[in-house]
Amino acid sequence: MPAFSYLHQLFSADTCHAYIHLRRWQERSLQCPRCQSHDVGPWGTYHYRPGCKRYWCNGCQRTFNDLTHTLLAHSKRSLVYWILATFLLCLSCSSRRIARELGVHIRTSYRWCWWLRNAALSYEMQRQLAGTVEADELYHTAGRKGQATQGGNKPLGRRPRRRREKREPGRGHYDKDRPAIIAWVSRQGPVVVQTVRDFTVTTVQQAADLAVQMGSRLYTDSASSYRALKGYRHDFVNHTRKEYARGEVHENRAECLFSLLKPYLRVFRGLTKTNLPGYVGFFQFLRNFRSQNAFEQAEMILRAALDPSVARRARKGEFVTCFDHFNLLQTPIN
Numbered sequence: 001m002p003a004f005s006y007l008h009q010l011f012s013a014d015t016c017h018a019y020i021h022l023r024r025w026q027e028r029s030l031q032c033p034r035c036q037s038h039d040v041g042p043w044g045t046y047h048y049r050p051g052c053k054r055y056w057c058n059g060c061q062r063t064f065n066d067l068t069h070t071l072l073a074h075s076k077r078s079l080v081y082w083i084l085a086t087f088l089l090c091l092s093c094s095s096r097r098i099a100r101e102l103g104v105h106i107r108t109s110y111r112w113c114w115w116l117r118n119a120a121l122s123y124e125m126q127r128q129l130a131g132t133v134e135a136d137e138l139y140h141t142a143g144r145k146g147q148a149t150q151g152g153n154k155p156l157g158r159r160p161r162r163r164r165e166k167r168e169p170g171r172g173h174y175d176k177d178r179p180a181i182i183a184w185v186s187r188q189g190p191v192v193v194q195t196v197r198d199f200t201v202t203t204v205q206q207a208a209d210l211a212v213q214m215g216s217r218l219y220t221d222s223a224s225s226y227r228a229l230k231g232y233r234h235d236f237v238n239h240t241r242k243e244y245a246r247g248e249v250h251e252n253r254a255e256c257l258f259s260l261l262k263p264y265l266r267v268f269r270g271l272t273k274t275n276l277p278g279y280v281g282f283f284q285f286l287r288n289f290r291s292q293n294a295f296e297q298a299e300m301i302l303r304a305a306l307d308p309s310v311a312r313r314a315r316k317g318e319f320v321t322c323f324d325h326f327n328l329l330q331t332p333i334n
């Protein structure tokens, strides 16, 4: 028995290919991904990719396999890497951790995480809450981490914060490297977490229209932006008067959600504000499918990644762009 350094060395390539084959053709029977023809036949295997079967399409006279036009196509790494990476992502590991556990380069794992996170967000596109909804906000310090495209450090556009230097007083703002995160928590279970530029009345109204159905009951704290909301049956508790619950009226679920969001974000050791919506959106996905274990969540992501229409958009990062409320909810200058 040889000594192994990585978990995936115990996995069999044949099992993984059979698993992916089943997931890919679960909803549609085996067909050509180019011309959708069902007139296909087996066409041998790949000597460099054990377990992967090749097919011939009589319609367009070309070959294809289980991974054609999916997120996993053209990858030099075998499927065992992808399955384990998706599983670790659902355990909210950072991309550096995934790179170490898999034995791949950090840039590989960063790209995979980015794609898979996009694929996961395809489940969260249409989510809107109804019934009784609680809301709360948080300001998260997120600056301009990472390297500039031409190399070297990005220009900060401000004095460096140094070690825990005091931040500017007052409410956070995207331009002050402290965007707001608003959590909408339905008492029926589902949640919506949004990253927004600021916490003005206009922004909160736009965010609420996206996240919560009109006419729902809304419980918040006494922030003036919530009190100005239109279209909801609104009630609030006054924290300044040490009032945290008044019968049915409280927002403890929303605050509880933040106590889970904060340690989730801490794992990544600082995020750029441009990447923050993707990470927060993925937290929303994990939270909304919390009744399933990490492997079932990974299976959902893989099923989305194997869908050619989702894969094409996920490679371009379009799902995170839909989640990026920084530009969507920009306060108009008047």
Ligand SMILES: [Zn+2]
Pocket (backbone or CB within 6 Å): 032, 033, 034, 035, 036, 037, 057, 058, 059, 060, 061, 062
């Ligand atoms: Zn074809």
